[in-house]
Amino acid sequence: MNYELTQISPKTYEGNLIFLLGGDVAERNLPLGKKEAELLRERRAEKKDCIVRFDRLPYYTYIVSFDSEKPAAECQELLRRSADALRNMMIADKATDAGLSGEGVIPEEMIAFIEGLTLSDYSFDRYKTKQPEHIGTLAVDSRFFATDEFESNCKLWNRIFWCREWVNLPVQDLKAAQFADELASIASDLGVSCTVFNKRQIESLRMGGLLAVNRGSVDEPRFVVLEYKPANAVNSKPLALVGKGIMYDTGGLNIKPDDYMQEMKSDMAGAATMASALFAAADNELPVHVVALLPMTDNRPGFNAYAADDILSMYDGTTVEVINTDAEGRLILADAIAYAVKNYDPELIIDAATLTGAAVRAISTFGIAAMQQNADNPYNLLNIVGNQVYERLVQFPFWKEYDELIKSEVADIKNCGIAQAGTITAGKFLAHFAKEVPYIHLDIAGVAYFSKKQHYYNVGASGYGIRLLYAFMQTYDLLNK
Numbered sequence: 001m002n003y004e005l006t007q008i009s010p011k012t013y014e015g016n017l018i019f020l021l022g023g024d025v026a027e028r029n030l031p032l033g034k035k036e037a038e039l040l041r042e043r044r045a046e047k048k049d050c051i052v053r054f055d056r057l058p059y060y061t062y063i064v065s066f067d068s069e070k071p072a073a074e075c076q077e078l079l080r081r082s083a084d085a086l087r088n089m090m091i092a093d094k095a096t097d098a099g100l101s102g103e104g105v106i107p108e109e110m111i112a113f114i115e116g117l118t119l120s121d122y123s124f125d126r127y128k129t130k131q132p133e134h135i136g137t138l139a140v141d142s143r144f145f146a147t148d149e150f151e152s153n154c155k156l157w158n159r160i161f162w163c164r165e166w167v168n169l170p171v172q173d174l175k176a177a178q179f180a181d182e183l184a185s186i187a188s189d190l191g192v193s194c195t196v197f198n199k200r201q202i203e204s205l206r207m208g209g210l211l212a213v214n215r216g217s218v219d220e221p222r223f224v225v226l227e228y229k230p231a232n233a234v235n236s237k238p239l240a241l242v243g244k245g246i247m248y249d250t251g252g253l254n255i256k257p258d259d260y261m262q263e264m265k266s267d268m269a270g271a272a273t274m275a276s277a278l279f280a281a282a283d284n285e286l287p288v289h290v291v292a293l294l295p296m297t298d299n300r301p302g303f304n305a306y307a308a309d310d311i312l313s314m315y316d317g318t319t320v321e322v323i324n325t326d327a328e329g330r331l332i333l334a335d336a337i338a339y340a341v342k343n344y345d346p347e348l349i350i351d352a353a354t355l356t357g358a359a360v361r362a363i364s365t366f367g368i369a370a371m372q373q374n375a376d377n378p379y380n381l382l383n384i385v386g387n388q389v390y391e392r393l394v395q396f397p398f399w400k401e402y403d404e405l406i407k408s409e410v411a412d413i414k415n416c417g418i419a420q421a422g423t424i425t426a427g428k429f430l431a432h433f434a435k436e437v438p439y440i441h442l443d444i445a446g447v448a449y450f451s452k453k454q455h456y457y458n459v460g461a462s463g464y465g466i467r468l469l470y471a472f473m474q475t476y477d478l479l480n481k
Contacts, residue, residue, distance in 0.1 A: 001117070001134065001135045001136070002138070003137075003138050003139075003140060003150070003154055004140065005142045006139050006140070006141075008100070008139060008141040010030075010031035010141075013031070014059070015059055015097065016090070017031060017098065017099050017101070018062045018064060018086065018098050019063050019064065020100070020101075020103075020105045020109065021044075021066070021102065021104060021105075022066060022102070022109065023069070030063075032061070036054055039052065040052050040065070043065070044065050048065055049066050051065070051086055051089065053093075060090075060093055062086055062090070064086060064102075066082065068105075072388075073388050076109060079109055079113040079116060080113065080115055080390070081455045083113045083115075083117040083120060083456060084116055084119075084455050087135065096133060096134065096136040097138075098135075099140075099141070100140045107144050110140075110144045110145070114138070114140065115467075116456045117138065117456075119160070120457075123458050123460075124460050126165075156284070156466070159277075159280040159466060163273060163275075164460065167265070167268065167448065168265070168460045171247050171265055171298060174247065174265075175247055175298070176222040176247050176296035176297055179222070179245070179247065180196045183224055183275055184224075187226055190228075190282045190283065192227065193226065193227040193229070195224070196224050197225075199220040201223075202223055205335075207223065207295070207314070207315045207339075208315065208320075208335070209312060209315070209320070209331030210336075212306040213246075213297050213325075213331055214297040214298075215304050215305055216253070216299065216300035216301050216302045216303055216304070216306065217300040218300075218303070219297075221296060222245075222295075222297075223294070223295050223296070223336070224271075224275075224293075224294040224296065225291065225293050225339075227292075228278055228281055228282045228291075229290075230288070230289070233289040234287050234476060235347055236289075236347075238289040238290060238291045238344050238347070239347065239348050239473070239476065240291050240293060241274040241292045241351075242292075242293045242294075242333055242349060242350070242352075243271035243272070243274030243275065243292065243293075243294050243351065244267070244268065244271060244329045244332065244351070244352070244353035245270065245296035245297070246264075246267035246268055246298065246329055246332070247265070247268050247297065248264055248265055248267065249298070249328065250301055251299065251326035252299050252325030252328060253301050254308065255301055266354060266449035266461060267299075267329070267354050268296065269352075269444060269448035269461065270351070270352040270353040270355075270444065271296060273444065273463070273465045273466055273469070274292045274294060275292055275294060276466050277470055278292040280470050281473050286473050288476045291344050291346065293336040293337075297332065306322060308322050308323060311410065311411050312331070314331075314334055314335055315334075315338040315342075316342065318413065320408075320411055320413055321408040321409075321410055321414040322414075322415055330353075330355065330426050331415060333353060333430055334430060335433075337349060337351065337434050337439075338433045341434060341435055345437075347437075347438065348375060348440070349434050349437055349438070349440070350440045351440075351441055352444050352465055352469075353441075353444065353445075354443075354444055354445045354448050354449070355443045355445055356422050356443055356445055357422075357445065358421075358422035359423040359443040360445050362396075362423060363446060364446060365450065366392070368391070368392070368443065368444055368446075368465065369394055369396055369423050369442075370383075370393040370394060370396065370440065371396050371440070371441045372395070372398065372438075372440045373431045373434065373438070374436060375438035375439055377479060378440060378479060379395070381478060381479060382468070382472050385472050385474075386471075389468055389471050391447075391467055396423060397424065398424065398427065405417035405418060405425045406428055413429065415429060427441040442465065447465070448461065449461050449462065450462055
């Protein structure tokens with residue numbers, strides 16, 4: 001979708017028009033005739049949140065009515081969902097170019113609507129011989145935004161687009177080495193520092209988790225470290241974002257049943273999310289020092305694949321008994337978290353990973369299963385902005401009793417516990433490697449990739465979590481006050 005910021009006079013606009021209508025306004029402000037206004041009043045009396053379509057050959061006028069009296073976060077989310085419904089109407093009408101204006105609307109509501117339209121218009125098309133219809137150009141009324149404010153949102157949406165593309169790509173076309181090269185290229189364009197460790201260098205680092213998971217694959221692993229460090233950073237020690245980069249997960253020797261292996265190209269969504277969040281911060285020059293640490297490999301059952309009962313020595317020297325080779329994501333994340341602790345002394349670590357099916361079973365596909373250790377204030381801020389952008393967190397307990405479930409008889413810890421509390425014990429395993437550094441664990445298994453359309457998230461990768469982390473970094477200075 002292309003965007004244009006321009007002056008729009010709704011009553012005289014020649015073209016398809018989208019008009020957001022919030023609170024009650026004088027009818028003379030509406031781009032409607034008398035009878036049209038009467039019809040709109042009747043529809044709004046039945047239900048304030050509605051879309052009324054007027055056919056004005058050769059163009060259409062779409063009135064998007066909403067209840068501006070609702071709480072801000074709820075109102076903005078309903079606007080995103082209305083945008084999705086409107087997008088379907090526009091495609092059916094072949095009205096792929098439009099102007100956007102409104103009355104009784106504040107900029108935050110307008111942005112939420114454009115955001116919903118942008119997210120809903122995405123689909124993964126690159127392998128299709130016949131391209132589906134998309135919104136072409138959206139001309140936006142410039143009286144609602146300053147140019148730089150609008151452009152910053154466009155840059156954020158662009159990063160979400162690329163995250164979704166990466167996650168949707170099959171492993172045949174996006175292996176660890178290729179993904180690392182793409183990240184290095186983008187980092188170079190943005191002036192972000194990028195270090196890519198190849199297999200030999202990973203071996204020299206003694207990253208036992210990452211190396212073990214990679215043993216069954218013909219494709220080499222990578223460990224990518226991105227660092228964005230602006231001169232005006234509000235934090236003296238970096239925020240570390242750690243993302244799981246399992247490019248494809250067969251389960252290893254504990255191989256998945258066929259129906260569980262479908263969509264496992266999405267198991268690198270954590271790495272794509274964290275890289276995209278850092279790039280969005282750099283794009284818009286947020287004053288936050290951020291490091292992203294991204295371990296990458298696929299998990300295969302071939303060659304000398306690691307096995308249950310193996311004992312691994314991790315980057316920080318911890319020994320880990322392997323109980324299940326399908327609990328591989330936490331092994332590669334553990335090495336990356338330990339590396340962050342030793343080499344960056346971060347003031348906060350946040351990881352994101354499609355880690356456990358247990359998270360989906362617990363809260364379905366409506367939010368992120370979250371845990372924290374020594375990070376009450378950062379977690380509270382993350383939770384607040386999550387509610388605001390509607391990428392919400394559900395906090396799971398992190399009681400010390402859960403540590404007992406991952407104790408090993410033959411090593412320091414084991415890589416998974418019993419079936420009960422599987423999401424929590426996975427987080428507890430990772431928290432061990434964060435040591436005393438404030439730590440937040442985000443299990444995005446239920447929201448990173450959707451098998452069915454969910455409002456403005458179409459089938460496939462969602463980019464869920466990028467808006468959350470970006471909003472968190474926008475308000476990050478509050479933690480330092």
